[in-house]
Amino acid sequence: NAGVMQNPRHLVRRRGQEARLRCSPMKGHSHVYWYRQLPEEGLKFMVYLQKENIIDESGMPKERFSAEFPKEGPSILRIQQVVRGDSAAYFCASSPLGTAYNLTFGAGSRLTVL
């Protein structure tokens, strides 16, 4: 069991480019959560997805950010037209049930915007 896999681990983008972060949940897990950790800040909830459904996106910025979890393949967090303030670590977590406790976290994707 490879755990929650996130890639890329590190991503550098220039302002205005797009960033795509991928998350493959643990085998058998159909619930995915994305969190963002800004420098010197705690982890903040962004979005909760099940296969082909967005369950709760109340933590997502209203513009430029989107997330999906297709029937096949990894969950994708997409950030369009990145700005320096998007520089952060983005963590994905998965669970087998529709409850957010006892999540298994990935190692994170660290986005740097130049």
Add this chain to the structure above:
Amino acid sequence: KQEVTQIPAALSVPEGENLVLNCSFTDSAIYNLQWFRQDPGKGLTSLLLIQSSQREQTSGRLNASLDKSSGRSTLYIAASQPGDSATYLCAVYGNNRLAFGKGNQVVVIP
């Protein structure tokens, strides 16, 4: 909105001393509380999970207590070792999401 606060933000202790890390939360309507460890540039490792009906959980040198009514949890690490150096995160589960504190950054000096 749930607010989670961890104090102290950072601390250094000599090897062998006991560590006491504090976490407080504003909304006592939680289902459980979890302590994580985060190493620099790494992901999160779950250390202890305390259900809302429980008062404490223990694993090896780690002991976590929960006082739901007062909105507090404490993580005790006995006989600290240099390998315990990390950031410790407290997270409470409610409203179908985890709310995290900013962490206690710990350095254990050999």
